[in-house]
Amino acid sequence: MAKVLGGVPRQSDEARQNESGRRLFLVGALAACCAVWPALADADLDAGGLTFRNFGTPDNGASFNRIDSTFGVNGANPAPSRILAIDNDNGLARIRFETIRVEVALPLGWQATDDWERGVGYSSDKRYRLLVWRVDFAFEGVQDAEHYAATKGGTIKARRPGIQAQARKFQDGTFLIVFDNAPPSQGDTERRVVFDLVMSKPGNPKEGVLMTLGVPASEAERGLKLLALLKSKIRIDW
Numbered sequence: 001m002a003k004v005l006g007g008v009p010r011q012s013d014e015a016r017q018n019e020s021g022r023r024l025f026l027v028g029a030l031a032a033c034c035a036v037w038p039a040l041a042d043a044d045l046d047a048g049g050l051t052f053r054n055f056g057t058p059d060n061g062a063s064f065n066r067i068d069s070t071f072g073v074n075g076a077n078p079a080p081s082r083i084l085a086i087d088n089d090n091g092l093a094r095i096r097f098e099t100i101r102v103e104v105a106l107p108l109g110w111q112a113t114d115d116w117e118r119g120v121g122y123s124s125d126k127r128y129r130l131l132v133w134r135v136d137f138a139f140e141g142v143q144d145a146e147h148y149a150a151t152k153g154g155t156i157k158a159r160r161p162g163i164q165a166q167a168r169k170f171q172d173g174t175f176l177i178v179f180d181n182a183p184p185s186q187g188d189t190e191r192r193v194v195f196d197l198v199m200s201k202p203g204n205p206k207e208g209v210l211m212t213l214g215v216p217a218s219e220a221e222r223g224l225k226l227l228a229l230l231k232s233k234i235r236i237d238w
Helices: 013-019 027-034 145-159 217-233
Strands: 082-087 092-097 102-107 111-115 118-122 129-136 164-169 175-182 192-201 204-216
Touching: 092 111, 092 118, 102 118, 102 129, 102 217, 145 164, 145 175, 145 192, 145 204, 175 217, 192 217, 204 217
Parallel strands: none
Antiparallel strands: 082 092, 092 102, 111 118, 118 129, 129 204, 164 175, 175 192, 192 204
16 A cells, blocks of 8 residues: 555555556566557547546636645655646646656646656546656667557556556557556555556657556546547647
């Protein structure tokens, strides 16, 4: 179980899951467990008509000016993220994670912090949790984003046999890894689905950004639509 700070998971299962991806192992033997098939590439994620307003609370951005509690490596002393803009009409706030030089849009009513080398965002009830990371594929022991997507799925399945993993490639070259049946962290009421979106640096396939969204298993379809919205608004300083 994760340690708790103020009743909130200090380190969520999806956070531990991604940290286990550091220095991916058993590359050749496990890659086939989560093969990526470029010929079956999908056009892109689709929000299905939903907007950021469907995932938040219209509070004029007040939630981003406080930190009630958080999870993560630096949960006891989180650094607030930088608020760039509040867009009440579209129900979102533009947030910059300085440590990783990435800007994201989050629903109003959420909170966000810089957590060491990650950006962290989460809904008011902590059921939806977002992590944004920089990835050095060479450091991870893989060739590129596609190799990472295939290998990480196999690695997680080997460590946690109950988790099911599948990967998809989109036409823009990004990769989605879906982890079903992930165990709940302390404070969660059901099992989780974790979405990993892997993006490569244009012109340099050795570097990338990983966006991880964890949601309750019963809301997997809705969570995937939120991921589409998050992807559409992300800005990365490569």
